[in-house]
Amino acid sequence: MSRTQRPHNPFWQAAKVALAYCVTAFLWIAFSDDLLGRWLGVSGEVTRYQTIKGWGFVLVSGLVLYVVVLRYLRLSAGYAEEIAAQRVEIQALSQFRANIIDNASIWLNVLDPQANILVWNKAAEQITGYSRDEVRGNARIWDWLYPDPQYRGFVRRKATELLEQGASLSDFHTRITARDGTEKVIAWEAQRLYGSEGELVGAIALGQDITERLAMEQALVENERYLTTLLGNLPGMAYRCLHDQHWTMKFVSAGCEPLTGYPPQALLDNAVVSYASLIHPEDMPRVAREAYEAETELRPFALEYRLRRRDGREIWVWEQGRVLEEESGLVEGFIMEITERKLLEQELAQLAIRDPLTGLFNRRELERRLCEELERSRRYGHALSLLMIDVDHFKAINDALGHERGDEVLCALSRQLQRSVRPMDYVARYGGEELLIVLPELSAEQARGLAERIRSETEAAYPGSHPAGGPLTLSIGVAAYPAHGASVAGLLRAADQAMYSAKRAGRNCVRLAPEASAAG
Known part of the structure; x- marks a missing residue:
């Protein structure tokens, strides 16, 4: 240990105290014993023994003193180190507190x-x-x-x-x-x-x-109020649902009740009814399939299907939705009623294929369906027959009684023909007073028998309808596939020729197209 460190060493300091004590005690005992021996006249031998005994005591007590002082100094040094460490900690804590408060x-x-x-x-x-x-x-x-x-x-x-x-x-x-x-x-x-x-x-x-936080909260409240107002005024229902078998709704807008008849709470988590149960059973497989395909491909979807309301009314709805990529298993979208649009579409579709006066199929739709039936007859070897019908002397009815009366006769005859045929048969207005009936899976002879029945029923049903006082009569031509024609044009031509053959034969009769007319 260096000289500068030795004074601070507790061993050295204790040794100095014990050495000083021993030196002082040795000198005191030697001097005092010698003086006392001379003064009392005690022999020198006794004095020496007395001195040696005193020195022994001093050595033992000096050793004890060294141990006591050393322990004291070591304890004092420990206390000093603890106090110094505490002072450093207090200063650091004060600085830390100041930094915490300030920063x-x-x-x-x-x-x-x-x-x-x-x-x-x-x-x-x-x-x-x-x-x-x-x-x-x-x-x-x-x-x-x-x-x-x-x-x-x-x-x-x-x-x-x-x-x-x-x-x-x-x-x-x-x-x-x-x-x-x-x-x-x-x-x-x-x-x-x-x-x-x-x-x-x-x-x-x-x-x-909290200025910014309050501004954000206020903006959020305004946005929620705006969205609530917007959703409440939309002509339909906004939703978020699970893509499960029940289409479990997790959110529905206020438009739920006008659309389905159920309040929003009734559909949430299927509390009263599941949305899937409202979808028409005939449409559900298609709707589920298309929604599943959209989810698999992570693309939006748009569907049209029928929905059964709470009051039992059946409506058409249009739904557009998408799968939420960020939240697996959730779908959100919008559903609105399109019943009026669907009815209009159906009406327009009927106008495109129906004769506006009689309600029968028009010529274009008749030829389309006849083409389909002819293709089925070729594929499966089924019979197919046509009846070409013309109202005898119809021009005379229009001229004598007016076109309005002529229209009434055509409409009444159309209804009678529809009652006279099977559901699988097609009745069409082919042009003017000419009507045509397609008879799938009916042979020429069967068709001829039906034609004869129609002719006789008409004659009996409208006695005195002719301006000359006679009944309403029909001239009917019959043609069948494949005997009288192998194509749509060939069959129509054969039926038309047979019908004119009936007119030449004096009207109010049925004629079967001859085999010779089958070419075409």
């Missing part, structure tokens, strides 16, 4: 019992724009932050109640004016501060700037 992300200030500001951290400076040097001990800060006297008085009363009555503040909001003139909303948490002996030393207040 805290929230506004922190401490008030004395007279409501003067003692502590004002950096967050307070950043929020208000006022430095701690301007604020500490300056009562004008209240005027700066709360320029409105009435509002300032309200805030000061709250601070006074805190200091005098101990009324702690929690989530207490104030609106301050910063140095730059901007207004900010601060949420406060405050309570009293007490000293080590329980005396009141002031209050501590923590403030958080």
Whole structure:
């Protein structure tokens, strides 16, 4: 160990104390024993023994003293080291506390019992724009932050109640004016501060700037109000559901009840009824298949299907939806009623294929269906027959009784023909007073028998309908596949020729197309 360190060594210090004690005691015993022996006249031998015994005691007591002093010095050194370490820790803790207070992300200030500001951290400076040097001990800060006297008085009363009555503040909001003139909303948490002996030393207040948060909350409320208004006025139902077998609804808009007849709560989590159970059973397989394909391919889908309302009414709906990629298993979309549109479409479709006067198929639709039936007859070897019907002397009816009466005759005859045939047969207005019936799976002879029955029923049903006083009569031509034609044009031509053959034969009769007309 170096010389500069030796004085601080407890072993060396204890040794010095013990050595000083021993030297002093040795000299004292030697001197005092010699003086006492001379004074009392004691022999030198006795004196020497007395001196040696004293020196022995000194050596033992010196050793004991060394041990005691060494222990004391070592304990003192330990205490000194602990005190030094505690002093360092206290300094570090004080610095840490100062840093925490000063660098805290929230506004922190401490008030004395007279409501003067003692502590004002950096967050307070950043929020208000006022430095701690301007604020500490300056009562004008209240005027700066709360320029409105009435509002300032309200805030000061709250601070006074805190200091005098101990009324702690929690989530207490104030609106301050910063140095730059901007207004900010601060949420406060405050309570009293007490000293080590329980005396009141002031209050501590923590403030958080919630201006942006409140603005965002207000914007969110406005957005929710806007969306609620928008969804409530949409002509349909917005929804979010699980893509399961029940289409379990997790959200439905207010349009649910006008659409389905059920309030939204009835459909949420299938509380009363599942949405899937409202879909028409005939449409459900197609709807489920198309929705599943869309989910698998992660693409939007659009569907049209029938829905059964709570009151039992059946309506058509249009649905557009998409699978939420970010939330697996969820689908969101919009459903609206399109019943009127579907009815209009159906009406337009009927107008495209129906004769507007009689309601029978028109010529274009008749030829399309005849083409399909002819193809089936070729494929499966089934019979197929046609009846070409012409109203005898129809021009005379129009001329004598008027076109309106002629139209009534055509409509009545059309209804009679529809009653006379099977559901699988087609009746069409081919042109003017000519009507045509397609008879799938009916042979020429069977068709001829049906034609004869129709002719006789018509004659009996309309006695005196002719201007000359006679009954309404028909001339009917019969043609069959493949005997009289192998194509649509060939069959129509053969039936038309047979019908004119009936007219040449004196009308009010049935004629079968000859085999020779089958070419074509």
